[in-house]
Amino acid sequence: MNEQKHILSILVENKPGVLSRIVGLFSGRGYNIESLCVAETMDPLVSRITLVTMADTPVVEQIVKQLHKLINVIKVYELTGSSYVQREMSLIKIQAKPEYRAEILRIVDIFRCKVVDVGQEHYTLEVTGDEGKMTAILNLLKPIGIKEIAKTGIIALFRESNGGLKDKD
Amino acid sequence: MKLTGAQILMKMLKEEGVDTIFGFPGGVVIDIYDELTKTDIKHILVRHEQGAVHAADGYARASGKVGVCLVTSGPGATNTVTGIACAYMDSIPMVIFTGQVPTQLIGNDAFQEVDIVGITRPCTKHNYLVKRTEDLARVVKEAFVIAASGRPGPVLIDIPKDVSSTKITYKEPKKIELKSYNPTYSPNMKQLHKAVKLIKNAKKPIVFAGGGVVLSKGSKELTELAHKTQTPVTCSLMGLGVFPGTDRLWLGMVGMHGTYRANMCTGDCDLIVAVGVRFDDRVTGKIDTFAPNAKIVHIDIDPTSIRKNIPVTVPIVGDCKITLSLLNKLLDKEDLGNLKTKRKKWLDQVEKWKRTTPLAYKQKNIIKPQYVVEKLYELTKGKAIITTEVGQNQMWAAQYYHFKKPNHFITSGGLGVMGFGLPAAIGAQLACPGKLVVDIAGDGSIQMNIQEMATAVQYGLPVKIVILNNQYLGMVRQWQELFYDKRYSGTNMEHAPDFVKLAEAYGAVGLRATKPEEVESVLKKGLSSPKTVIMEFVVEREECVYPMVPAGAAITEMLLA
Structure with a gap:
C-alpha cells in the first residue's frame, strides 16, 4: 500500500452533530484520522474542518466522495498535491532547571517561539510552524525534558495563484 | 393559523401525498396519533416496530413511493434500526418518525429515552432531531426530498413530545434549499x-x-x-x-x-x-x-x-x-x-x-424446494409480487422465479435480514391491493417476524406465505455441510410450531404438503383463497443451493452439485 498523508479541508454546515457524522464516517469505514481541527469560518453558519489522514490514492478518492455524500458537507478540498500553507501550534511544557534556562531561551529565539508561562521548575512554550519545524524543536527539547505537550493539529489553506493569502470563506 | 406540531406534521404528510403509515404508538407520540385519526391517512398497526419499517420498505419497493413509519421513543426507536439499516443498504426511500422525550428531559436518561439520531447516523441517508416546532415543517419537507432523490435512502426524524404538542403560528415553509445536496442526474x-x-x-x-x-x-x-x-x-x-x-x-x-x-x-x-x-x-x-x-x-x-x-x-x-x-x-x-x-x-x-449446465435439481419422492418455487412460478405465470426471507429460500426464489418486470421481487439484498419477507409482503399488498403477493420463506426466518401474521389478518390482507420447511437454518447448514465436515452447530431447528395450526390460531388459513404430488394442489388452493394463507411444504432436509461459489473463490469456480 502506498499510504500517504493527505490534508483535507472540509467546509460544513455549522450545526450540531455534523462533526459526529464526519468522525463516524471515518471510524465506520475504517479510515484513519491523524489530526482534526474544527472552527467557524467568517460565515458563522459554516465551519471549516481540517483533517489529516493516511491513505493510498483510491482510498482517499473514496473518502472525498463519501464526505461529499453527507448532506451537511458543503465542500471538500484535498490540499495535498497542490500549493498550500499549513501551520500547527503546540504548547510545550518543559522542565526548566536553572542550568538549562539559557539553552531553552536560545532555542526559543532560534525557532521564533514564545515563552507563555514560567514557573520555578518549568517553562511553557508556544510554537507555531509546519511539521518540519515541530519535529526539529521537539528533537532539541526532548533531552532537556518535556513534561507535557498539547498540539492543535494541522490547519491549512490553498495558496492563491497570485501569491496572496485570503480566506474567502 | 395556530397549529400544534402534530397538526403541522399531518398537514405536511398530506402535502407529500402520504396515504399509508406503518406504526406502533407509545407515550411520546400520543399527540401525533391523536391527530392521525382526524386525517384519511391509513395507519397500519404492526406487532413489532421492526415489522413497521420492513412493511414501509415493501410498500416503497412495490409502489416506488416513499415509505413512512411512526414509532415511539426508546425501544420503539431501537426496534426500527434493523429495518432502517436494511433500507439504507438497498437504497429504499423511506421516512421514519420516532418520538422523543420532551426537549427539557433529553440527556437526562429519562424513561424510554434513547439517542436514536446518534444510533442511526451511520445507517440513514440523513437524520434530524427537531428541537423547535417552528422547524418541523421544513424538516419534514427536506426529509422527503432527501429520501426520494439521488440515490434514495431512509431519513429519520426524531420528534420530542413537546415539539408535537406545542401550538405555534404556522408559516408555510420556504422552498427547500439544501446548500450542498445536489445529486448528478445528467451524465457527462x-x-x-x-x-x-x-x-x-x-x-x-x-x-x-x-x-x-x-x-x-x-x-x-x-x-x-x-x-x-x-x-x-x-x-x-x-x-x-x-x-x-x-x-x-x-x-x-x-x-x-x-x-x-x-x-x-x-x-x-x-x-x-x-x-x-x-x-x-x-x-x-x-x-x-x-x-x-x-x-x-x-x-x-x-x-x-x-x-x-x-x-x-x-x-x-x-x-x-x-x-x-x-x-x-x-x-x-x-x-x-x-x-x-x-x-x-x-x-x-x-x-x-x-x-x-442449466439450473437443475431432481424431484424424487421428497419435495424439493426448487420444485415448489418452479410450480409457484407456473401457477402465477410469473406475475406475482414475490417477497423473500433470507437464506436458501431467497436464492431459490431468485433462481427459479423468472421475473418479467421490475418492482416484483422484494428482498433484503444488502443487509440480508431474516424476517423481512412477511412484513414486506404486507407493505407490498397495501401498495398493490389487487396483486397477488407471495412471501417465499424458510422455517427459520419466518419465525423472526411471525407476529405480523396478526397484522395481515387484522387488515384483511390476502398475502400468501410459502414456507419451505427443512427444519434447518438451511444456508448456514449448507456451509457446514460443504466446508465444516457436516458439523451442524446451532442450525438444527427440529422443533417448530405446527404452522398449519399457527395460521389458524392467527385467523388465517393453514395448508401443508408433505409429498411432491400434493404441491400443486396446495399451491392452487392457497393462491386462490381470498384470505391470508400459510402454505407449508415439508422439503428435503439437506438440499443445497447450487451453483455455489465458495467464499473467497473466483466467481467462475463454482460447485455445481
Missing part, C-alpha cells in the same frame, strides 16, 4: 461517447444491471440497450426483473449463487456495461480474479459506488434511466454493423453454457 457526454466506442468495439459484451435500474425506473431503456446491441444481460439480486427473465438474451443472476452461464460470462467477456450496481462481494467473488479480460463501463448515480470495489474503465455518474436513454440515442446514430453475425460466436457460447 464525453464519458458517454467513450462508452459508445467501447460498446461498438466489444466482441463479447454483457450488461450487468442492479437495483439502481429499478429505482430509476430504467427497465425499458435497459431492455432497449440490450436488444439494440444484442448484448446478453445479467442482474444482481437487487436488479432481478429489470430485464425479462424469459428473454433470449437473459443470463440469469450473477454471483455466489448465480447461474453457470452468467458467472462464466463475467470471466470471459471483454466488456461489462454495469448499470446501477455496486459490485458487492457476493457478486464479484475474489476481487482480483473478477472479469479479468473486461473493460468496465460503470453507470451509477452515487459516485461512491464507482471504483469502491473494482477499477473501472469508464465511470459515468448519472441517473440510470436518463443515462441509458442518452446512450441509446447515441448508439442509434452509430453503425453497429451486422450484429447478428458479429455476436453469433458469443451468443452461441452463452447458449452452450446454458445447455450443458
